[in-house]
Amino acid sequence: MEHPENSSEYKGLVVNDGVEQPSIVNPYLQRGRFARRRLTVDDYVNGILDGNVTILGQAVTLVESTNPEHQAIAQQVIERCLPYSGKSVRIGISGVPGAGKSTSIDEFGIHVLERTGGRLAVLAIDPSSEKTKGSILGDKTRMEKLSVHPDSFIRPSPSAGSLGGVARKTRETIILCEAAGFDKIFVETVGVGQSETACHSMVDFFLVIQLAGTGDELQGIKRGIMEMADGIAINKCDGDNVDACHLAARQFQNALHLFPMPESGWLPKVLCYSGFYGYGIKEIWDMIYDYVDFVKANGYFEHRRAEQAKYWMYESINEQLRNGFFQNETIASLLPRAEESVLAGQKTSFVAARQLLDTYFALLKN
Numbered sequence: 001m002e003h004p005e006n007s008s009e010y011k012g013l014v015v016n017d018g019v020e021q022p023s024i025v026n027p028y029l030q031r032g033r034f035a036r037r038r039l040t041v042d043d044y045v046n047g048i049l050d051g052n053v054t055i056l057g058q059a060v061t062l063v064e065s066t067n068p069e070h071q072a073i074a075q076q077v078i079e080r081c082l083p084y085s086g087k088s089v090r091i092g093i094s095g096v097p098g099a100g101k102s103t104s105i106d107e108f109g110i111h112v113l114e115r116t117g118g119r120l121a122v123l124a125i126d127p128s129s130e131k132t133k134g135s136i137l138g139d140k141t142r143m144e145k146l147s148v149h150p151d152s153f154i155r156p157s158p159s160a161g162s163l164g165g166v167a168r169k170t171r172e173t174i175i176l177c178e179a180a181g182f183d184k185i186f187v188e189t190v191g192v193g194q195s196e197t198a199c200h201s202m203v204d205f206f207l208v209i210q211l212a213g214t215g216d217e218l219q220g221i222k223r224g225i226m227e228m229a230d231g232i233a234i235n236k237c238d239g240d241n242v243d244a245c246h247l248a249a250r251q252f253q254n255a256l257h258l259f260p261m262p263e264s265g266w267l268p269k270v271l272c273y274s275g276f277y278g279y280g281i282k283e284i285w286d287m288i289y290d291y292v293d294f295v296k297a298n299g300y301f302e303h304r305r306a307e308q309a310k311y312w313m314y315e316s317i318n319e320q321l322r323n324g325f326f327q328n329e330t331i332a333s334l335l336p337r338a339e340e341s342v343l344a345g346q347k348t349s350f351v352a353a354r355q356l357l358d359t360y361f362a363l364l365k366n
């Protein structure tokens with residue numbers, strides 16, 4: 001097994017006491033002087049509150065770590081940062097691969113930074129990155145302008161764990177970013193499956209990027225994405241594609257009328273734009289700022305955040321119960337046999353599950 005000090009995760013947890021790295025001419029001479037030390041909870045919290053992005057990045061590494069010791073520190077850091085969080089506007093950006101998310105986020109990010117100043121963090125929820133080994137979302141190389149902007153912080157999706165785990169880490173990262181003074185948070189997600197629901201449940205505005213003429217229009221309606229969207233943006237409205245985009249926009253707008261008025265009282269808008277050429281970006285952000293003003297005035301902004309906090313409480317309970325169960329050694333040793341019995345038709349799934357749960361709860365009592 002790799003020594004923990006050699007792992008990249010461990011490296012994320014140490015600093016150089018603020019001293020510049022020694023040259024590599026003769027590292028041995030420098031060893032004592034430049035000895036690295038572990039950061040304390042105070043170091044993390046103070047660094048984050050100072051807006052230090054290096055320490056913020058290291059704290060996020062801690063949040064993403066599965067090591068229980070790291071997790072314990074991470075939870076303390078999060079708890080201490082919590083009073084300083086919540087002051088940002090959180091925007092979810094969803095779209096199928098190829099919809100133009102990274103191109104758009106690069107442009108959106110520059111637009112909002114120029115328009116309102118402040119600082120922008122780009123985070124992601126991409127549970128598929130576990131399978132593909134390496135996150136595809138939030139990758140710095142895909143956002144050329146933002147990646148070199150002094151007021152942006154880009155963090156790829158945590159690359160391990162279930163959707164619930166990945167989403168929790170992203171949510172905790174939002175808290176740290178806000179405490180570090182990031183007043184705009186983008187959460188990027190792939191337009192497939194449950195990750196959209198998870199993203200929707202942690203943002204103030206959920207923007208769905210769609211393409212014209214791919215049949216996605218109807219698919220979107222089926223998947224219930226229309227109910228989640230606060231705005232739909234049809235991308236690649238340039239060149240020969242302009243008419244098709246406007247047609248798609250009309251179809252989406254008509255479809256939206258089939259749904260009941262959202263609880264926010266805001267009827268989602270459909271806009272066309274080109275992330276690549278920068279057309280229509282201002283209009284998208286006019287819409288988002290109008291929405292934020294609207295829901296802040298009618299109280300829905302706070303209501304949605306409170307509901308989200310409740311949702312995440314239940315999600316955390318579910319996650320911890322599930323982890324406790326599956327990480328239990330006795331249960332882990334009984335599972336393969338139970339699986340075999342179910343596959344062989346000797347036991348129903350329900351009975352097998354019941355027996356395992358009874359065993360687990362009996363173990364907890366002892």
Ligand code: GDP
Nearest residue numbers: 096097098099100101102103236274275276277
């Ligand atoms: P993602 O997978 O959703 O992040 O999509 P990307 O941003 O990587 O874009 C996918 C492809 O679409 C790339 O080849 C982009 O150059 C192209 N693309 C993105 N935005 C636009 C646009 O507004 N117009 C056109 N014509 N192409 C675009």
